[in-house]
Amino acid sequence: MTNKEQSAEIATKFENIFRCPLCKSPMRVVGLKSLMCSKNHTFDFAKQGYVNMMTRTSTSRYDKKLFEERHKINMDSDLYTTLHKKLSEIIKEYRNIFIDQIMILDAGCGEGSHLQRILDECQNEAMTGIGLDISKEGILMAARNYKESIWLVGDLANSPVADKACHVIINILSPANYMDFKRILVPNGLVIKVVPRANYLKEIREALFADTDKEIYQNDETVSLFKKHFQLVNNFHLSYTKELKSAELSSLVEMSPLAWSSKKEHMDKFINQDSSKVTIDLDILVGVNKQID
Numbered sequence: 001m002t003n004k005e006q007s008a009e010i011a012t013k014f015e016n017i018f019r020c021p022l023c024k025s026p027m028r029v030v031g032l033k034s035l036m037c038s039k040n041h042t043f044d045f046a047k048q049g050y051v052n053m054m055t056r057t058s059t060s061r062y063d064k065k066l067f068e069e070r071h072k073i074n075m076d077s078d079l080y081t082t083l084h085k086k087l088s089e090i091i092k093e094y095r096n097i098f099i100d101q102i103m104i105l106d107a108g109c110g111e112g113s114h115l116q117r118i119l120d121e122c123q124n125e126a127m128t129g130i131g132l133d134i135s136k137e138g139i140l141m142a143a144r145n146y147k148e149s150i151w152l153v154g155d156l157a158n159s160p161v162a163d164k165a166c167h168v169i170i171n172i173l174s175p176a177n178y179m180d181f182k183r184i185l186v187p188n189g190l191v192i193k194v195v196p197r198a199n200y201l202k203e204i205r206e207a208l209f210a211d212t213d214k215e216i217y218q219n220d221e222t223v224s225l226f227k228k229h230f231q232l233v234n235n236f237h238l239s240y241t242k243e244l245k246s247a248e249l250s251s252l253v254e255m256s257p258l259a260w261s262s263k264k265e266h267m268d269k270f271i272n273q274d275s276s277k278v279t280i281d282l283d284i285l286v287g288v289n290k291q292i293d
């Protein structure tokens with residue numbers, strides 16, 4: 001069976017989770033080839049197994065190289081392992097309130113390895129992942145590497161996901177659309193948003209922007225907007241450091257949008273160290289979708 005057919009089979013099993021991004025009608029899988037809505041809008045499975053459900057063109061600076069470096073950091077270094085474990089614990093703690101099958105959407109999943117590592121940590125066969133990102137390069141890589149989840153190129157502001165189709169939404173260092181999140185979550189579904197705090201990757205910031213004013217992250221507005229939409233049930237502050245070797249520092253710089261606006265000499269100086277401490281400093285907002293069914 002080809003990757004395309006294998007993905008179409010998984011999608012067939014969960015056909016009711018899709019919604020046409022053009023006309024909002026339900027969708028079904030036809031001929032293990034395409035997703036088609038009741039008005040015949042059709043989106044084909046690519047040979048790698050993802051479906052491109054974008055309805056407009058989008059340009060992104062997130063390219064193949066950036067996602068390759070992200071993949072290396074997420075899978076081969078343990079920089080984000082503590083985060084993956086924490087997110088899995090949060091999901092496991094709540095999973096008892098959901099019956100049967102649990103759908104987890106990663107909104108803005110990039111190349112998909114955070115979602116994969118979280119699913120691996122949860123070790124629960126009743127959990128299925130859906131990765132959604134506007135970047136085709138990211139989703140293509142995700143589909144190529146991780147065959148058991150559903151990978152969609154799409155806009156999280158108009159996601160190709162049906163109402164009340166997801167039990168958990170994770171949203172890691174990515175934009176959010178809370179109105180759409182509420183629509184696609186089941187009542188009492190969980191939304192877990194990861195946002196940077198002031199010291200997040202501070203070593204790379206200090207090295208790359210040595211001669212400019214430091215940008216200070218302020219989370220207050222993010223938290224209050226989140227609370228307007230969801231019942232905030234927890235707000236974890238996750239802070240730790242890891243020692244990364246030169247090759248990992250290089251990946252870290254190349255996977256980061258910070259590199260887009262920094263000078264090459266600053267990047268080289270940072271990368272050419274034998275090793276450096278790197279700080280992860282994040283807030284994890286956990287909210288419940290309290291809408292009345």
Ligand SMILES: C[S@@+](CC[C@H](N)C(=O)[O-])C[C@H]1O[C@@H](n2cnc3c(N)ncnc32)[C@H](O)[C@@H]1O
Pocket residue numbers: 060062070107108109110111114132133134135138154155156157171172173174175
């Ligand atoms: C900083 S990256 C984080 C990616 C991933 N969560 C991670 O932590 O490695 C932000 C991601 O959000 C995606 N993104 C931005 N706007 C989006 C939108 N409207 N719909 C879906 N994805 C979007 C980008 O393509 C990018 O992959």
Ligand SMILES: [Zn+2]
Pocket residue numbers: 020021022023024025037038039040041
């Ligand atoms: Zn349609």
